[in-house]
Amino acid sequence: MMDRRPVISGNWKMNHGPEAAASFFGELGSAGGAARVIIFPPALSLPAAVEAARGTGVEIGVQNVHAEVSGAFTGENSAAAAREAGATLALIGHSERRHVFGETDDQVAAKVARAVAEGLEPVVCVGETLDERKAGRLEEVLDRQIRAALTTLPSDGAFLIAYEPVWAIGTGETATPDDAAEAHALLRDRLTEARGEVAAAVSILYGGSVKPGNAAELLAADGVDGVLVGGASLRASDFRAIIDAAER
Numbered sequence: 001m002m003d004r005r006p007v008i009s010g011n012w013k014m015n016h017g018p019e020a021a022a023s024f025f026g027e028l029g030s031a032g033g034a035a036r037v038i039i040f041p042p043a044l045s046l047p048a049a050v051e052a053a054r055g056t057g058v059e060i061g062v063q064n065v066h067a068e069v070s071g072a073f074t075g076e077n078s079a080a081a082a083r084e085a086g087a088t089l090a091l092i093g094h095s096e097r098r099h100v101f102g103e104t105d106d107q108v109a110a111k112v113a114r115a116v117a118e119g120l121e122p123v124v125c126v127g128e129t130l131d132e133r134k135a136g137r138l139e140e141v142l143d144r145q146i147r148a149a150l151t152t153l154p155s156d157g158a159f160l161i162a163y164e165p166v167w168a169i170g171t172g173e174t175a176t177p178d179d180a181a182e183a184h185a186l187l188r189d190r191l192t193e194a195r196g197e198v199a200a201a202v203s204i205l206y207g208g209s210v211k212p213g214n215a216a217e218l219l220a221a222d223g224v225d226g227v228l229v230g231g232a233s234l235r236a237s238d239f240r241a242i243i244d245a246a247e248r
């Protein structure tokens, strides 16, 4: 069923072990009413997060999966194991995966296919670097990334997209609501071209230095259906303030 509540999601990146994960949910309490609320803990904390989030209304996703079913891939996590551990979503192609670990568009598409095959709802991240933006290549980059992901994204629209300008991630630089609206409109056009009416089911999130102080303004921008929060998702009080901004 189509769920178009505003989406407030938090990516803990490589922060919060199992104990901190459990404390976070103890402090956050129940969530996920007027907004859809999702947390992506690191893989080792995922079972603790699933347990602690039970009954709170918060959904749990894995930050990355390998494209293969299983095998000799030391240090990697399979989508099936993430699903078995209780994840229901998978973040795919986060900018740190693309730019720190060198993930390509093809790998992102393969990971999307694997996540979907294992029953995980993919949240595909796209976004341009500062150099690409300065060179006037915003449209070209987003177009390339979204088209590649669409080769394996499900035809029924059961996925989310996160627009994260790389220059705004962890830098304190935030895209203006107009910057976000421009990129989101472009992505919405591509989704509609590829999926027709089904595209209306897809939420497009903004990510990049979202904080309690700017969340309401960004959530009010045209075409912004939710946020993907990094640093400000680590403290339950900050994350709660961002949820409140969506539910007001």
Ligand SMILES: O=C[C@H](O)COP(=O)(O)O
Pocket (backbone or CB within 6 Å): 011, 094, 164, 168, 169, 170, 171, 172, 207, 208, 209, 210, 228, 229, 230, 231, 232
């Ligand atoms: O996944 C989250 C994004 O990378 C944003 O991180 P940030 O809020 O710390 O800038």
